[in-house]
Amino acid sequence: MFEFGPIFNAMLRHKSHALLLVVQIALTLAIVANAAFIIQNRLDLMNRISGLSESEVFKFDVFTFGEDNDISVQVELDEKFLRTIPGVIDAARLNQIPISGSSDNSSFSDKPNIDGSVRVSSGVYRGGTHTLNTMGVKLIEGRNFTEDEVLSGDSTQPVTVAIVSKAFVEDMFQLSPEDIQQGKLQQGLGENIYSFDVPIKIIGIVEKLQRSQVNVRGIEVSIILPKISTNKFGRYLVRTHADQRQKVMDEIEKVMLKLYPHRVITKPVTMDTLRADSYANDRMMSQLLTILIVILLLITSLGIVGMAVFNVNRRTRQIGTRRALGASKANIVRYFIIENWIVSTVGIFIGIGLSLLLNNFLMQQFSLPKLDYLYIVMTMSGVWLLGLIAVYLPAKKASHISPAIATRSV
Amino acid sequence: MFKYYLHMAWKSLIATPVVTSLMLLAIALGIATCMGTLTIHHMMSMDPIPEKSQQLFAPQLKSYGNTVTSFGMNDGFSDQLTHQDAINLRHSKVAFRQTAMLKTGFAVQSDNADVAPKLKSARAADSDFFAMFNAPFAYGNTWDKKIDEQPVEVAVIGEKLNQELYGGGDNVGKNIFLNQKAYRIVGILKHWEPSPMFYDLTGGSFNRAEQIFIPFSLLPVHELPSWGSNSSWKNEDVYTYQDKLKSETHWIQYWVELTDVQQQQSYREYLSGYINEQKKIGRFNRDDATADLKNVIQWLTYNEVVSEDNSVLVGLSFLLLVVCLVNTIGLLLAKFLRRAPEVGVRRALGASKAQVFLQHLIEVGLLGFSGGLLGILLAQLGLWLLRSNYGSYEMLANMDMTMLLTAPVLAISTSIIAGLYPAWKICRTQPSIYLKSQ
Amino acid sequence: MLQMQKINKIYRTELVETHALREFNLTVKEGEFVTVTGPSGSGKTTFLNIAGLLEEISQGKYLLDGVDVVGLKDKELSRLRNEKIGFIFQSFNLIPDLNLFENVDVPLRYRGFNAKQRKRRIEEALEKVGLAARMKHLPAQLSGGQQQRVAIARALAGEPKFLLADEPTGNLDSLMARQVMELLKDINKQGTTIVMVTHDPALARCGQRNIQIVDGQVCDFSLYQNKEQNQNQFQQHPNEATTA
Numbered sequence A: 001m002f003e004f005g006p007i008f009n010a011m012l013r014h015k016s017h018a019l020l021l022v023v024q025i026a027l028t029l030a031i032v033a034n035a036a037f038i039i040q041n042r043l044d045l046m047n048r049i050s051g052l053s054e055s056e057v058f059k060f061d062v063f064t065f066g067e068d069n070d071i072s073v074q075v076e077l078d079e080k081f082l083r084t085i086p087g088v089i090d091a092a093r094l095n096q097i098p099i100s101g102s103s104d105n106s107s108f109s110d111k112p113n114i115d116g117s118v119r120v121s122s123g124v125y126r127g128g129t130h131t132l133n134t135m136g137v138k139l140i141e142g143r144n145f146t147e148d149e150v151l152s153g154d155s156t157q158p159v160t161v162a163i164v165s166k167a168f169v170e171d172m173f174q175l176s177p178e179d180i181q182q183g184k185l186q187q188g189l190g191e192n193i194y195s196f197d198v199p200i201k202i203i204g205i206v207e208k209l210q211r212s213q214v215n216v217r218g219i220e221v222s223i224i225l226p227k228i229s230t231n232k233f234g235r236y237l238v239r240t241h242a243d244q245r246q247k248v249m250d251e252i253e254k255v256m257l258k259l260y261p262h263r264v265i266t267k268p269v270t271m272d273t274l275r276a277d278s279y280a281n282d283r284m285m286s287q288l289l290t291i292l293i294v295i296l297l298l299i300t301s302l303g304i305v306g307m308a309v310f311n312v313n314r315r316t317r318q319i320g321t322r323r324a325l326g327a328s329k330a331n332i333v334r335y336f337i338i339e340n341w342i343v344s345t346v347g348i349f350i351g352i353g354l355s356l357l358l359n360n361f362l363m364q365q366f367s368l369p370k371l372d373y374l375y376i377v378m379t380m381s382g383v384w385l386l387g388l389i390a391v392y393l394p395a396k397k398a399s400h401i402s403p404a405i406a407t408r409s410v
Numbered sequence B: 001m002f003k004y005y006l007h008m009a010w011k012s013l014i015a016t017p018v019v020t021s022l023m024l025l026a027i028a029l030g031i032a033t034c035m036g037t038l039t040i041h042h043m044m045s046m047d048p049i050p051e052k053s054q055q056l057f058a059p060q061l062k063s064y065g066n067t068v069t070s071f072g073m074n075d076g077f078s079d080q081l082t083h084q085d086a087i088n089l090r091h092s093k094v095a096f097r098q099t100a101m102l103k104t105g106f107a108v109q110s111d112n113a114d115v116a117p118k119l120k121s122a123r124a125a126d127s128d129f130f131a132m133f134n135a136p137f138a139y140g141n142t143w144d145k146k147i148d149e150q151p152v153e154v155a156v157i158g159e160k161l162n163q164e165l166y167g168g169g170d171n172v173g174k175n176i177f178l179n180q181k182a183y184r185i186v187g188i189l190k191h192w193e194p195s196p197m198f199y200d201l202t203g204g205s206f207n208r209a210e211q212i213f214i215p216f217s218l219l220p221v222h223e224l225p226s227w228g229s230n231s232s233w234k235n236e237d238v239y240t241y242q243d244k245l246k247s248e249t250h251w252i253q254y255w256v257e258l259t260d261v262q263q264q265q266s267y268r269e270y271l272s273g274y275i276n277e278q279k280k281i282g283r284f285n286r287d288d289a290t291a292d293l294k295n296v297i298q299w300l301t302y303n304e305v306v307s308e309d310n311s312v313l314v315g316l317s318f319l320l321l322v323v324c325l326v327n328t329i330g331l332l333l334a335k336f337l338r339r340a341p342e343v344g345v346r347r348a349l350g351a352s353k354a355q356v357f358l359q360h361l362i363e364v365g366l367l368g369f370s371g372g373l374l375g376i377l378l379a380q381l382g383l384w385l386l387r388s389n390y391g392s393y394e395m396l397a398n399m400d401m402t403m404l405l406t407a408p409v410l411a412i413s414t415s416i417i418a419g420l421y422p423a424w425k426i427c428r429t430q431p432s433i434y435l436k437s438q
Numbered sequence C: 001m002l003q004m005q006k007i008n009k010i011y012r013t014e015l016v017e018t019h020a021l022r023e024f025n026l027t028v029k030e031g032e033f034v035t036v037t038g039p040s041g042s043g044k045t046t047f048l049n050i051a052g053l054l055e056e057i058s059q060g061k062y063l064l065d066g067v068d069v070v071g072l073k074d075k076e077l078s079r080l081r082n083e084k085i086g087f088i089f090q091s092f093n094l095i096p097d098l099n100l101f102e103n104v105d106v107p108l109r110y111r112g113f114n115a116k117q118r119k120r121r122i123e124e125a126l127e128k129v130g131l132a133a134r135m136k137h138l139p140a141q142l143s144g145g146q147q148q149r150v151a152i153a154r155a156l157a158g159e160p161k162f163l164l165a166d167e168p169t170g171n172l173d174s175l176m177a178r179q180v181m182e183l184l185k186d187i188n189k190q191g192t193t194i195v196m197v198t199h200d201p202a203l204a205r206c207g208q209r210n211i212q213i214v215d216g217q218v219c220d221f222s223l224y225q226n227k228e229q230n231q232n233q234f235q236q237h238p239n240e241a242t243t244a
């Protein structure tokens, strides 16, 4: 037995109350759906895989100020020494470290002259033969560099070979996912790409290797060139057995300075730290939005509770009368729940429209993507449930009003 | 009468403690959220040097070659200059003051050689830097203008580094060791941290100002590496530092101080003259090679210093405030209308509509004021949490006087707006209805 | 119809314990019209509430239409109230948010009649009290007497076997009161058992039987068939007679 009609009519006689709640629920839905969507976007960004075996690696920087030694020789000594430390799997000097935020980017094209050819902007890693193993990236096609191919930083010769990421090949040779399925990835192997008019041959393809900057388009488009940088400022990536990483990190400064003292060794950091720093803004955004959602839901449910409590108080007498006329406790609870359900449902449907409007606005004003309808559906059910929960206690309280009220009150 | 209303408002508020707390909480949370996001927005978009922001300009050149289709920022201008251009502009005498700049870094030691060196960033700039950007000196002064042409190892250090290395005090004349080379300290700054760090936004907008400043003329002498952004459009062999100085790499920041409109006009003319000159010798070969001047405010906008995220947050938190507002209207309406019989009696006893209206408005005003104060407290708590969790927000997440005053104003006006409709509704009700039975 | 044996009703509050009914015994037969009188605070309303299943008894036995109601669950009590009992309150208790039609509709909804049945009954009931034309009005738009007639219509619409009225004319002038009484007599003639509390001796005489409650107990059990006796009766409580 439902009593939509009379409930609805009674509500219409207090339009402003119901309307305000409708507006509140609609706005809540719109904000929460959009905020939740933004949060999920950020979480997705943060959870992208770098391609490295992150639990095993750490990085540190070296800044050489002494002028009494040849850095290219020192780099070789450093690398060799690092690899002999117990617990270390491999180590490499690199120009930059994935997701660390610094950037070395360059454009490459498929033909030597610029006009009419594909240009791909890519993150550029420079390192030697140990680069792949130290990073722990997976080589899926071709081969690693040989020692002969690796140039020293002060060499004036151009590099002639490169290992690129799968995403690089996809962009450069414009392969679709179906092409990849059909094994066309190999086609990239052995092809020449061009830095200005210098040809570079692709000799290997790695599954995944993120760039250093995280907020760029094509974050997985990267290239490794066989050249070891010999700047005063340099970076080392060290791969250890996961359980020994901390131990190696703890003593790295001491042993590196022992090897050559006139330099500064920065504090070693893990990929987790780099990730936290690089995504600090996204993390903060999602945390703040979470707080916003919590506050919003809190206020709205308090609003529903408040209105319900008021309604119960206002209607004490009529609830008693209804009870005297034969309404059971369950009938009374149902009355309030149906009433709330009507308001929520109207609010929710208006809220859907508002969500889309808000998303549209955000898309136009800011670089936000199109709202996934799943979020509306999820928020809808959430708001709906919240309404039911919020109204339940006041409704329960209402059902305990004694029917004798009808004869006692004046 | 006002006191009587206030008294009644107070009594009415404490008569319904639950509903009053609900409304208070809603207003406070709404205000706190808005104040929090607004504070950050306000600090991000704050003029870092209000007394001079209309006189400091960053010159820009659209100078990339016609072999590439795009370079630099979206409008084709770069946010930095090549070393060549910087040196050329430095020769001009049109601007009142000017400085070329580069962010670099050193292994830094005090005159106590036993303490291990620390890696610190530094800024190579010209002697005008401090006067241009209003960096105040505690001791000493900037280096001699001659040093801008004839390099000497001198340095100006910041308050914090002075404290860290020497324990504070006047240390002008002492040496600081950068990469083990002695630099004589000629000046020590007072606390100076422009935020946003407008003079170099390439490495992020809210970095702390460097603590070491050395003459720009030392670049070729010590081959100072760039610790900032380097970008080039040209395929050229850059192996040595000399190569880099002569290259088309954009890596130098440049600022000029132009005191009045006339000087700004002259400088614009000078820049277009420079472009033409470079075109003539074939270095700038684009047809649309031009120059631009942007003052500090324009520069901040151009570099999108206010993060998009923050704008989204401000927007969403104001929507949240609207929800709080609607929530409060609903509760007030319910509360007021429940009191209708009492109002009926008051009206019958001679209270005018206006008086009833005022009485209720004062009640919501009181509510709003308390909500606003509570909101400020909550916002402070939130900002404190933000500061302690996100180092980069240490300077941004602080309420200044403007924001502290905004909060109660926002709260009271919000709640008054919320109270208008319920108060109007109640003062409009027919007293007779409620004097009837039932 | 109604059988009460040794009923006790005690109200406990922080300060006092009120023995509103003590060892209360009463039987009302089917089709009877019983009026209840007694001094203020003697327990008349309490009796009515218990009879109408609005309150639980503390002790005793109560059979309503042959059903022992002690210990029944809320749902069963509600159903009994809804199907067997009609209530007329002193203060009408119309629901202000609902119009007349909807007000009379309330008990019928809980009864589970279909829309057509409900409409017929509501119209009939309102017709009976002469307010069919004002079906769409809200209670606030009616006079007190009209409101009470709607309340009666609402009590009658479910065709209860047992009608309980607590000073149904307390808020009405004597002319209105007489009209309401006529209505009740009519209903009684059609077979409905009526128990009515009143302070008005004239109205108390309208019933077939008058009982007096004093201090939570039925005090006198006399049938009033002639005026003299009635007058005697009320002379004992001259103050009460004027309070109505």
Ligand SMILES: Nc1ncnc2c1ncn2[C@@H]1O[C@H](COP(=O)(O)OP(=O)(O)OP(=O)(O)O)[C@@H](O)[C@H]1O
Pocket: C011, C012, C013, C018, C019, C020, C038, C039, C040, C041, C042, C043, C044, C045, C046, C047
């Ligand atoms: N809910 C309650 N809590 C405590 N005491 C109550 C309650 N309801 C009634 N009483 C007390 O029970 C006693 C009987 O009250 P009842 O309402 O039945 O009197 P009454 O005969 O109807 O009086 P009146 O003629 O004035 O209406 C009174 O003393 C009253 O104070």
Ligand SMILES: [Mg+2]
Pocket: C044, C045, C166
């Ligand atoms: Mg009574």
